[in-house]
Amino acid sequence: MDFDTSAELFKALADPNRLKVLKLLVSPPANSCAGPGSVCACDLEGELGLAQPTVSHHMKLLVRAGLVTATKRGKWTEYTLNPQGFEQACELLGALQQPDSNAAPCPPKTLQGVAS
Amino acid sequence: MDFDTSAELFKALADPNRLKVLKLLVSPPANSCAGPGSVCACDLEGELGLAQPTVSHHMKLLVRAGLVTATKRGKWTEYTLNPQGFEQACELLGALQQPDSNAAPCPPKTLQGVAS
DNA sequence: CTCAGACATTGACATCAATCAATCTGAGAC
DNA sequence: GTCTCAGATTGATTGATGTCAATGTCTGAG
Numbered sequence A, B: 001m002d003f004d005t006s007a008e009l010f011k012a013l014a015d016p017n018r019l020k021v022l023k024l025l026v027s028p029p030a031n032s033c034a035g036p037g038s039v040c041a042c043d044l045e046g047e048l049g050l051a052q053p054t055v056s057h058h059m060k061l062l063v064r065a066g067l068v069t070a071t072k073r074g075k076w077t078e079y080t081l082n083p084q085g086f087e088q089a090c091e092l093l094g095a096l097q098q099p100d101s102n103a104a105p106c107p108p109k110t111l112q113g114v115a116s
Numbered sequence C: 001c002t003c004a005g006a007c008a009t010t011g012a013c014a015t016c017a018a019t020c021a022a023t024c025t026g027a028g029a030c
Numbered sequence D: 001g002t003c004t005c006a007g008a009t010t011g012a013t014t015g016a017t018g019t020c021a022a023t024g025t026c027t028g029a030g
Helices: A003-013 A016-026 A041-048 A052-064 A083-097 B003-013 B016-026 B041-048 B052-064 B083-096
Strands: A068-073 A076-081 B068-073 B076-081
Touching: A003 A016, A003 A052, A003 A083, A003 B003, A003 B016, A016 A041, A016 A052, A016 A068, A016 A076, A016 B003, A016 B083, A041 A052, A041 A076, A052 A068, A076 A083, A083 B016, A083 B083, B003 B016, B003 B052, B003 B083, B016 B041, B016 B052, B016 B068, B016 B076, B041 B052, B041 B076, B052 B068
Parallel strands: none
Antiparallel strands: A068 A076, B068 B076
């Protein structure tokens, strides 16, 4: 178990604004400029009340942590949740409670990605 | 869903040394001064290679986050994992992936609440 | 090619967090 | 009572992080 990279993953989750972002990616606002089911950076800027560079910074961290996927669609960047990142976090939580380093995570998880 | 308190919980997990502590609490070193199955602060100090006040600081955070329970046993303080804290973290991970604000996470849980 | 819009990057600043030396507290041993 | 030890608290320092203004880059429209 790599404590440093594990800590990095949890660090990505350790900010209220980033948690809001993740929540917005599951329940996108109705008036999303990238269309329903999708969220672009400008949406997040409005919803979070943060400046554009700040949003960009947070998204970079979330993508690097593997929690979010960024896809360039023309002028916009479309962000979607990455279930694998959550699965990994859940596995880590399970592993922390097991005497053996690696362990089964919470439940058998089958996540509905972001169905649009 | 309270993003601030949720972030606090993940923040407690967002440090390599604290993750090591949690791992040590599941698999205590054989030569624990508090006896097998228990871990006291002096054990952690040796295992982590950190100064005593630093260990005390980390343990305070873990206890405050609900991940660890501290019990005074005479001169020593015995630390044990608190499964409820892990359960809550797991629930948060699940809730973040569900369109509804509060949702059934890892353990089978029926929880209804307010949408933010 | 030129322009405008969407993000990313950079730089600067303020705040937070990790660390340790020094000190304090509280419990057992004497 | 005093002494000693475990660990908590305080204060200071250093590095990490969140934030925004200014600027850069890339894409589509004209």
